[in-house]
Every structure is written in C-alpha cells, then in structure tokens.
Amino acid sequence: MATNILFVKNMVCHRCILAVKDILLDLSLAFDYVDIGEIHLPEGLTREQHQLLGTSLQKIGLELIDNRMHGLVEKIKQLVLMKARKEIGEREHKMKLSVFLSEQLHHEYTYLSSFFSSVEGRTIENYFIDQRIEKVKELLVYNEMTLSEIAFEMDYSSVAHLSNQFKKICGLTPSHFKRVGTNKRKLLDQI
Structure with missing residues (x-):
C-alpha cells in the first residue's frame, strides 16, 4: 500500500511530533505515523482536510510544505539539526556531515549542497x-x-x-x- 507523505516545516523535537499527532486525531485524519518533518498518511487528503490541517498546524507554529523541493530542504535541516545536537547513533555521529546527509537522503552531497544554497541562500556547513x-x-x-x-x-x-x-x-x-x-x-x- 502506497503512503502519502506530507512535509511539515519547523518540526524539531518529540513534542512537535506529539502535537501533530494530537491535531490529526482532533481532525479525525487517519495517519500511519508522524516523524520529524513528515506525516505519513494511508491515503491523500481532500482539499478541505488539507486546509484544515494547514490552519491547525499554523496555530502551533508549524507549516505544511506543498512543494517537494522545500520538503528536501526541510529534511536536510532536520538531519543537520540532529547531527549538530548529537541526536543520532554513534556510527552516524562519526561520519562527516556530507557522507551522513548523502546516505540519509540518497543524493550526492554536491547536489544537496547546491540545492540547499540556492533555496536558503547559505551553505549547509x-x-x-x-x-x-x-x-x-x-x-x-x-x-x-x-x-x-x-x-x-x-x-x-x-x-x-x-x-x-x-x-x-x-x-x-x-x-x-x-x-x-x-x-x-x-x-x-x-x-
């Protein structure tokens, strides 16, 4: 069964995950699981459900990302945050940042770096x-x-x-x- 993934901006901790789960439950939206920056749904949302979810997330300082490009930037940010704060395993911690990101996101680091810089106006480093x-x-x-x-x-x-x-x-x-x-x-x- 294919899952639909929604990307959420500004999710940085476990409390964010809990807050998003609460919103999904309050809106009676079925979900498979919620991870930092991502909501995995068993099926797509209607336009009305999407708008309700977006509004509810904005109330707590989060934002749905409609564009896959911005979703990649958010995923890079989340991984960088986890690495900088040492919220990853020992094996990943010992890796260079470039190797860690490439392995996690399945893209060459040069692509990730230039893409991030073009969207954010600064380097990943x-x-x-x-x-x-x-x-x-x-x-x-x-x-x-x-x-x-x-x-x-x-x-x-x-x-x-x-x-x-x-x-x-x-x-x-x-x-x-x-x-x-x-x-x-x-x-x-x-x-």
Whole structure:
C-alpha cells in the first residue's frame, strides 16, 4: 500500500511530533505515523482536510510544505539539526556531515549542497555551524559544564576553536554570553 507523505516545516523535537499527532486525531485524519518533518498518511487528503490541517498546524507554529523541493530542504535541516545536537547513533555521529546527509537522503552531497544554497541562500556547513553554536549557547545557559567540557562534548578540536567560532557567530565570547544569559538565544526554527 502506497503512503502519502506530507512535509511539515519547523518540526524539531518529540513534542512537535506529539502535537501533530494530537491535531490529526482532533481532525479525525487517519495517519500511519508522524516523524520529524513528515506525516505519513494511508491515503491523500481532500482539499478541505488539507486546509484544515494547514490552519491547525499554523496555530502551533508549524507549516505544511506543498512543494517537494522545500520538503528536501526541510529534511536536510532536520538531519543537520540532529547531527549538530548529537541526536543520532554513534556510527552516524562519526561520519562527516556530507557522507551522513548523502546516505540519509540518497543524493550526492554536491547536489544537496547546491540545492540547499540556492533555496536558503547559505551553505549547509554554515547552517550546521549555527546549529552547533545554538547547542553551545544552551549548554552555557544551563551552567552545568565548563567551557572545556562543552568543547569536548560538541567535538571542537579545542576551547580556542570553539571560542573563536562562537565569537564570530555571536559577536560575544562564550564567557560574556554566559553572563548575559538567555537573552541572546534563538528559537531553533529561527536559525
């Protein structure tokens, strides 16, 4: 049986999956399963069902993506986010980003990279760095790890490398950011 897949923008966590499932149940829409960025349906939706679902998702900050090209960009973003936040298996974590994305999406990395850049106006690597820095900000705000431990946890070659990249992206040193706190953090869907 063929499944229909709807792509959803801004789904970044397990809570998003639960919220989407709740919406589908509230609208009495049958679904096979919901994954980050995807709703797998046993059959297509009517135009009215599609509009109702879209409206309901927008109320919680999510968005249906009608175009397969944008669906690929969202899938790239989700995979990059998972890799940057280390929410993948050990085998995938050890892979280079390019190999990981190619393997997951079944496309050559050069295609994925140029496609992503043409749609987003920045490279996959820049997006990956931004995601890593956001995770570093999160760890700094939690104040449970030293900068050295954070550098090790986030696979930076040294504290100096982390500090330089952090300052280049944020305009602040990690220690200054730590003093300023959550005011400078961004929501994941705004990166």
